[in-house]
Amino acid sequence: xxxxxxxxxxxxxxxxxxxxxxxxxxxxxxxxxxxxxxxxxxxxxxxxxxxxxxxxxxxxxxxxxxxxxxxxxxxxxxxxxxxxxxxxxxxxxxxxxxxxxxxxxxxxxxxxxxxxxxxxxxxxxxxxxxxxxxxxxxxxxxxxxxxxxxxxxxxxxxxxxxxxxxxxxxxxxxxxxxxxxxxxxxxxxxxxxxxx
Numbered sequence: 001x002x003x004x005x006x007x008x009x010x011x012x013x014x015x016x017x018x019x020x021x022x023x024x025x026x027x028x029x030x031x032x033x034x035x036x037x038x039x040x041x042x043x044x045x046x047x048x049x050x051x052x053x054x055x056x057x058x059x060x061x062x063x064x065x066x067x068x069x070x071x072x073x074x075x076x077x078x079x080x081x082x083x084x085x086x087x088x089x090x091x092x093x094x095x096x097x098x099x100x101x102x103x104x105x106x107x108x109x110x111x112x113x114x115x116x117x118x119x120x121x122x123x124x125x126x127x128x129x130x131x132x133x134x135x136x137x138x139x140x141x142x143x144x145x146x147x148x149x150x151x152x153x154x155x156x157x158x159x160x161x162x163x164x165x166x167x168x169x170x171x172x173x174x175x176x177x178x179x180x181x182x183x184x185x186x187x188x189x190x191x192x193x194x195x196x
Contacts, residue, residue, distance in 0.1 A: 007046060014037075030139075030140065031140055040072050090171075
């Protein structure tokens with residue numbers, strides 16, 4: 001199996017490891033969870049770089065790589081729901097949209113009629129990941145006594161519930177809009193795929 005595909009499998013394996021440590025009551029475990037998430041996210045970048053640079057592109061990779069991404073990001077979103085930081089309904093909307101579009105893309109690839117990702121979809125992914133990194137970074141720093149003692153006011157500002165709520169609402173709206181845009185732009189291609 002090619003290295004990019006091995007990295008994809010590793011990303012899937014690391015997802016429950018991330019959840020186990022990140023949702024622990026032990027502060028050290030939480031920090032390990034953050035590190036695991038960063039490593040898992042880096043495998044996404046690295047396997048994509050390898051696939052493009054050395055043309056390590058396989059049908060299996062086309063199927064599993066986007067699925068592995070969604071598994072990791074969905075797990076992170078649900079982790080913050082469990083911690084009481086994010087609203088469940090927003091996360092459910094995002095996860096359903098992302099998995100639905102991912103399945104449609106995989107189906108199009110299977111029919112050898114791949115659909116090009118729009119700029120809006122790329123921005124959606126960037127905004128989602130930036131928001132997740134923001135939450136994970138701030139939450140991780142809150143577990144370090146030095147920061148909580150010396151920068152308590154700053155953290156109160158950065159983890160303000162209204163700020164988090166409306167930021168997540170914006171992420172949700174952009175995610176929904178990009179999904180609608182995807183379906184409208186690719187309506188004919190998807191219909192052709194369905195008729196094959």
